[in-house]
Amino acid sequence: MNLEEAKQQFISSWGAFGTNWGINRTMAQIHALLLISPDPQSQDDMMEALNISRGNANMNIRDLIGWGLAERVIIPGERKEYFTAEKDIWKVAKQIVKERKKRELEPMLQLMDKLEQTEGDKRDKEMKAFIEVITGIKKLGIQADKTLETLVKAEENWFINNVIKIFR
Amino acid sequence: MNLEEAKQQFISSWGAFGTNWGINRTMAQIHALLLISPDPQSQDDMMEALNISRGNANMNIRDLIGWGLAERVIIPGERKEYFTAEKDIWKVAKQIVKERKKRELEPMLQLMDKLEQTEGDKRDKEMKAFIEVITGIKKLGIQADKTLETLVKAEENWFINNVIKIFR
DNA sequence: ATATATTTTCAGAAATATTTGAAAGTTTAA
DNA sequence: TTAAACTTTCAAATATTTCTGAAAATATAT
Numbered sequence: 361m362n363l364e365e366a367k368q369q370f371i372s373s374w375g376a377f378g379t380n381w382g383i384n385r386t387m388a389q390i391h392a393l394l395l396i397s398p399d400p401q402s403q404d405d406m407m408e409a410l411n412i413s414r415g416n417a418n419m420n421i422r423d424l425i426g427w428g429l430a431e432r433v434i435i436p437g438e439r440k441e442y443f444t445a446e447k448d449i450w451k452v453a454k455q456i457v458k459e460r461k462k463r464e465l466e467p468m469l470q471l472m473d474k475l476e477q478t479e480g481d482k483r484d485k486e487m488k489a490f491i492e493v494i495t496g497i498k499k500l501g502i503q504a505d506k507t508l509e510t511l512v513k514a515e516e517n518w519f520i521n522n523v524i525k526i527f528r
Numbered sequence: 529m530n531l532e533e534a535k536q537q538f539i540s541s542w543g544a545f546g547t548n549w550g551i552n553r554t555m556a557q558i559h560a561l562l563l564i565s566p567d568p569q570s571q572d573d574m575m576e577a578l579n580i581s582r583g584n585a586n587m588n589i590r591d592l593i594g595w596g597l598a599e600r601v602i603i604p605g606e607r608k609e610y611f612t613a614e615k616d617i618w619k620v621a622k623q624i625v626k627e628r629k630k631r632e633l634e635p636m637l638q639l640m641d642k643l644e645q646t647e648g649d650k651r652d653k654e655m656k657a658f659i660e661v662i663t664g665i666k667k668l669g670i671q672a673d674k675t676l677e678t679l680v681k682a683e684e685n686w687f688i689n690n691v692i693k694i695f696r
Numbered sequence: 697a698t699a700t701a702t703t704t705t706c707a708g709a710a711a712t713a714t715t716t717g718a719a720a721g722t723t724t725a726a
Numbered sequence: 727t728t729a730a731a732c733t734t735t736c737a738a739a740t741a742t743t744t745c746t747g748a749a750a751a752t753a754t755a756t
Contacts, residue, residue, distance in 0.1 A: 366646040449664035478534040496617035
């Protein structure tokens with residue numbers, strides 16, 4: 361397989377892969393393109409490479425920036441905006457974990473707190489089953505939150521950081 | 529909030545939550561319903577509780593079973609099939625991790641292996657950038673795979689199992 | 697065997713999510 | 727200032743996913 365074919369396959373598979381994770385195809389494909397592009401890409405570059413419309417490109421680039429996965433780059437003397445992505449996959453993964461934690465785990469824990477307050481007779485088996493599930497989810501969520509927080513804060517943690525380096 | 533309201537909210541939020549994770553709303557809602565139901569539920573029970581059609585219920589129950597998250601229960605003297613879900617959230621989480629690992633991580637690693645074989649001049653910067661990303665993803669994937677495998681196999685591991693118990 | 701209960705399938709309908717493209721908005725250069 | 731270059735917005739079109747419901751298949755009881 362030559363480089364062009366490989367790039368195409370990477371972009372298209374990354375897009376399909378993203379779909380399983382609640383990330384839309386185009387956003388994942390733009391990210392894939394930026395990952396493997398040594399130089400910053402303009403919106404027009406992406407539109408051409410991925411065969412997508414201006415509006416679609418614009419919206420998804422903005423989402424990527426919102427996720428902290430891409431950033432604007434100014435090229436002196438150029439009028440257009442260019443974009444790059446962080447190339448260190450570990451940092452990328454950390455950033456994704458951080459965002460999902462904020463966007464999903466935290467709201468979920470809030471909901472569990474609320475549902476834990478449900479009023480009712482604790483001897484009723486329906487009630488018991490409900491409260492048990494809610495507290496179980498809450499405990500798991502808190503534990504996951506802590507674990508992920510440690511991971512995300514890894515660079516501030518000498519020990520973990522060194523463990524990670526071993527595998528890097 | 530009373531139990532009925534709380535149950536409703538839990539089911540509906542769990543469904544919305546699943547949507548962000550590539551799991552369809554109905555499947556997540558059925559799972560939520562089974563989680564908080566002390567007794568096994570029939571397909572008709574679920575159709576009524578969630579206001580869904582027979583076909584939809586049937587298909588999603590089967591998917592849940594495929595994910596190892598629900599199972600058929602025979603109630604002696606009853607003609608209908610009944611279903612339950614594992615109530616221990618830790619086991620549920622482990623099962624989900626196990627399945628996603630198999631369905632997504634492993635195929636992704638296979639793809640990276642393939643893309644790593646791409647032919648080309650390693651001094652070319654396009655080529656270099658591409659290979660670096662691929663090997664980075666592969667390394668991260670392998671590490672994640674190992675870590676998750678440890679987690680999933682936790683009950684076979686005395687030490688980890690005890691660490692987990694502390695938080696349980 | 698026949699009737700009845702239950703489960704499964706699947707084509708078409710409905711709901712949701714994504715994408716387009718043209719118009720409006722903004723920035724920059726001369 | 728003006729005009730060209732570029733970016734953003736958003737209503738409508740398209741694509742994708744999910745759901746329905748009735749018919750077919752299967753299982754069970756009499």
